[in-house]
Amino acid sequence: MITPIRPSSPRKPEEPVRQESLRTINLELVFRHILAAANPISRTELAAATGLTRPTITRIVEELLAGRLITEAGLTHDGRAGRPRVGLTLSGKGPAGLGLDIRADGLAACVVDLTGTVRHLAFAPSTYADRDAGAVLFDLARMADAAIDTIGTEDLTVVTATLAVPGPVDGGLVRSAPSLGWRNVDAGALLHSAIQHLELPVAVDNEANLAALGELYASHNTLNSFVYVSGGLAIGAGIVLDGQLMRGTRGWSGELGHVTVHPDGTPCPCGSRGCLQTYASLEAILGGDPVPAGTTPDATATARADAGDPATLAALDTAGTALGIALSGMLNILDIDTVLLGGSFALLSSWLTANVRTQIDRRVHTAAWAPITVRPALLGPDAAVIGAALTSIDQIRQRPAAWLVDEPLDVVPKP
Structure with a gap:
């Protein structure tokens, strides 16, 4: 079965809450509290937090345990008198x-x-x-x-x-x-x-x-809104606003590599001219040179930059400037304060970041009083x-x- 990409369909406002719907609502309420808890949470704490009765909590917890969505995690002290209670947390199985x-x-x-x-x-x-x-x-x-x-x-x-x-x-x-x-x-x-x-x-x-979803999880909710820029075979952007991935009407948002940075510039395989892809992709950074046997494009670009190869350093300067120009337009529209350089860009960030920041500082209207963070992604190429x-x-x-x-x-x- 091939699973289509589509959003979940919420229950329509005019639909009545049937018994099965109420069961689902209560189960998901309990699960969200377990998911959000910084430490294992007891059944007693769940009853207090959700307002559900103890028998309802017991039934839901048993369902979640049987479904291997949660597990019992030792004893927890919830600040109440009496013996420690069994804690509940997400299951690793x-x-x-x-x-x-x-x-x-x-x-x-x-x-x-x-x-x-x-x-x-x-x-x-x-x-x-x-x-x-x-x-x-x-x-x-x-x-x-x-x-x-x-x-x-x-x-x-x-x-x-x-x-x-x-x-x-x-x-x-x-x-x-x-x-x-x-x-x-x-x-x-x-x-x-x-x-x-x-x-x-x-x-x-x-x-x-x-990749943006991966970074959202990896941040442990410390990042709520950011642009993830993926560099490598192609250049794309994953946009997260208020903790939600912004996918666009058809799921095609974020084609940053085909944003025009020079209208009369280099022809792009997409059929346009002057796309960011033609100035900042790995192929552009390597100048179209073949990658030596036994290595990879990422490793080759990094090794040449480390060795101070003039052509590679010049290409990285060009790439960083072009990337900063493309990102500036996006940031002016979206009002996001963090850019994560991912994929190959995470490995090459030491040579890209300064030029990206220069262009953002110059071109983003609000940058003078609301600085924008540009840094490597936490998960790198993975x-x-x-x-x-x-x-x-x-x-x-x-x-x-x-x-x-x-x-x-x-x-x-x-x-």
Whole structure:
């Protein structure tokens, strides 16, 4: 089954609250309190926090325990008289998400459990020259097999395989990924066919959106609004506002690489001219030179910059300036105070950040009295594959009742 990318549909205001709806509302209320608690929370504390009766709390907790969404975590003191009470917290066993990523230096696979903990992370160097989509996705399918074999003894159930790709996605269809040479490639169907023996639903999403979700989780709620900029095969942006991923009407927002920075500039594979992609991608930074055997584009660019190669340093100056120009327009519109440099940009941030900041300070209207932070992303090049694995976990956290009754999940972050 190929899972479409769509938002969850809330209950319409005019619909009555039926008994089953009330059960779901109460279950999700209890689960949210367990999810939000900094420490294991007792049944008594849940009753006080939610206003639900003790029998209702007991029934819901038993459902969540049986569904492996929560676990008992020793004893907790809640400040009340009497004996310590049994604490409840998210379970590290039960549902898990599988993420797969195509990035500048190769392929990656990741498994994340409900707590957000990475349980498996693997990387395989790969190139995409003269390789069709089917061959690339077949390699990823083998990595999916290995990931599931690795966690097979850890009492985890993978819910969905989510693929991160550098381009706009329509369902499972990759509309355009010039850096891969893909146009209207049904990556969802190809991947589903390659892993059908695993009997997993498949979702496909833009890698910058998925990386932004990974960073949102990794920040532990310390970042509420930010722009995540992904550099590598392509350049994309994941935009988070007030804790929610901004996906756009069709889920195609964030194509920062095809923002024009020089109207009469270099032709871009997309058909336009002067796109940021042509000045700041890894290919542009490397000047189109082939990557030496046994290394990767990321490693090659970093090694040349470390060695003080004049051409590479000049290309990084150009890239940082172009990136700062493109970001300035976005920041003027969105009023966001944090930019995270991710993907290859995280590794090259030492050479990019100063020029990016110079352009932002010069071009963002509010920067003089409201400085904008520009820094490397926490997860570096792994953000997209971790975010891909987190999509199904994110949906279970939002709709635990659906997991308990085995309903299909949307397995994507809500817009």
